[in-house]
Structures are given as C-alpha cells and as structure tokens.
Amino acid sequence: MVPNDVLPEFIKTEDGTKLAFRATAATHPGAGPGIVFLGGFMSDMTGQKATVLESWAQKSGRGFLRLDYSGHGASGGAFRDGTIGRWLSDAITVIRHVGTTVDGMGSDLVLVGSSMGGWIATRVAQELAQPDSNLRVSGLVTIAAAADFTEELLPNRMGPEALAQIRDTGMFEAPSQYASGPYVITRDLLEEGRNHLVLTGKLSLDIPVRLIHGSADPDVPWTQSQKLMEALTSPDVELLIVKDGDHRLSEPADLNRMIHVVAGLCDQLSTSSAASPAR
Numbered sequence: 001m002v003p004n005d006v007l008p009e010f011i012k013t014e015d016g017t018k019l020a021f022r023a024t025a026a027t028h029p030g031a032g033p034g035i036v037f038l039g040g041f042m043s044d045m046t047g048q049k050a051t052v053l054e055s056w057a058q059k060s061g062r063g064f065l066r067l068d069y070s071g072h073g074a075s076g077g078a079f080r081d082g083t084i085g086r087w088l089s090d091a092i093t094v095i096r097h098v099g100t101t102v103d104g105m106g107s108d109l110v111l112v113g114s115s116m117g118g119w120i121a122t123r124v125a126q127e128l129a130q131p132d133s134n135l136r137v138s139g140l141v142t143i144a145a146a147a148d149f150t151e152e153l154l155p156n157r158m159g160p161e162a163l164a165q166i167r168d169t170g171m172f173e174a175p176s177q178y179a180s181g182p183y184v185i186t187r188d189l190l191e192e193g194r195n196h197l198v199l200t201g202k203l204s205l206d207i208p209v210r211l212i213h214g215s216a217d218p219d220v221p222w223t224q225s226q227k228l229m230e231a232l233t234s235p236d237v238e239l240l241i242v243k244d245g246d247h248r249l250s251e252p253a254d255l256n257r258m259i260h261v262v263a264g265l266c267d268q269l270s271t272s273s274a275a276s277p278a279r
Helices: 048-059 084-101 116-128 154-169 187-196 223-231 252-275
Strands: 009-012 018-024 034-038 064-067 108-114 136-143 171-174 183-186 209-214 237-242
Touching: 009 084, 018 048, 018 084, 034 048, 034 116, 048 064, 048 108, 048 252, 064 084, 084 116, 084 187, 108 116, 108 252, 116 136, 116 223, 136 252, 154 171, 154 183, 154 187, 183 187, 209 223, 209 252, 223 237, 237 252
Parallel strands: 034 064, 034 108, 108 136, 136 209, 209 237
Antiparallel strands: 009 018, 018 064, 171 183
C-alpha cells in the first residue's frame, strides 16, 4: 500500500483502468534528466528502491516518477489480466502524462528498472525512440534485469505439470517468497511476452546503459544481464556484478550503489548535453 502521507495520483487508461503514480517536479533549473522508476513482477511503487531513489532525486532537484502497473499496488485492474505488453502500455501512458504535466519530466529521461522493470524499461526506451515521440530516453539503468523471463526462465522453472495446467486451464499459481500471495502465471502472460523479446537479436538503443546484477541471484541469473549487454548496440554499456548479491539488492550498500550509478549516469548525460549544440 502507498503510505497515507504520500497519496498517489491517478490517470485512466483507454479501458478505464486507474493507474496510480507519484511524480515530483524538478526544483533546480537545469537539474538534468528526469528519473523514472519501473518496478518488478508483483512489486509496487512503495518499495525501498523506488522511495530511496525518489528521496535522492528530490534532494538533487530532479524530477522523478514512480508508478504501479495495472493489477499492482494502488492501481486498478486484476493482476491475472496483465501481460508484458499491457504493463508496457501502462508505463508509457503514465510517462507521457507526467511529461506534459510535471516540470523536469518532459524531455530527457533516465529509466531505472528493477527485475521485470528492467525489461519494461528497455521496451519503453525502444518505444520512445520512435520519430513521433516527444519524449527522449537518454539513459537506462537496470537492477537484476529479468529480460525475456516469460520465455527464457519461467517455462523451465515451472516444469511440465505446471505448463500442462496452464495449457488446460489458462493459469497456474506459483508460490512466491517476495509477495503475500502466489504469483499467477497465465497463458496470456507467456504467449504475449513473445511480442516483446529483447534478447533475440540486436537491440538498437544508442544510449548509455548501466546493468547491475547480483552474482548469487537465485531467481534471475546474472547471465540475463550479460545477454542484455551483448544484445545492445550502444558502445556505452557497463555490467556491474555484485559479489554474493541476491535478487532484491535492497541492502543499504545496494541502495547506495544504485544511487551512485544513477547519479554518475545523470552527471555524464548533463555534461554531454552541455557540450553539445542545442537540439
């Protein structure tokens, strides 16, 4: 739940689903790129990484956005109705809305994606790179990126009996150590995810990318981030492996590392922008 002292705002999708978000405006002129945090599978925007990053952004005068996909947190809709494409659309809907209403969020953005959010952030960057987009993603940071997990990880993890149940009934409830209830894995989630795979060929994003992953991640092996690094065509990609790091990467040292990486990327982008001719 979102704390009462930080009530979310809402925007409706075309089908009427209410999407919850929390956006804060830039307070320093020329503060640099706005920051967007995208959470993971069955996570919400009240998690430590989102709120710690928001606090840092506010102190540094940067615009910031965190949000809940449909079926997550304070947003409407049912989780079992979600797919990668639906949650990608949710993220873009909120990002575009905030881009026109919140100072510091209407031009250059740095996306920070955790777990599934790393995959979503990568796809958002692709979508906003289209010629008709008014927004521009300038940089990308992922934490334990679960790129293509519906294709490369889930089927093998669930096994033949669970896959048979999904085929016959359309869904399977998998136990979770990260949520109070089970993960609901649906046929639509697995099948629709194939429309958004990013590791099957060259991934054309000409932006700096920073990938953070724990070497002891039991849920998403660090090799998923390595695959993402190898797929990206950008020459400015760094993979940071945290020795013995878990999937959450939410210990104080992990949170400080995240802020350090995001801050460094933002400083790099601000320096590069200042040295470049006005667009």
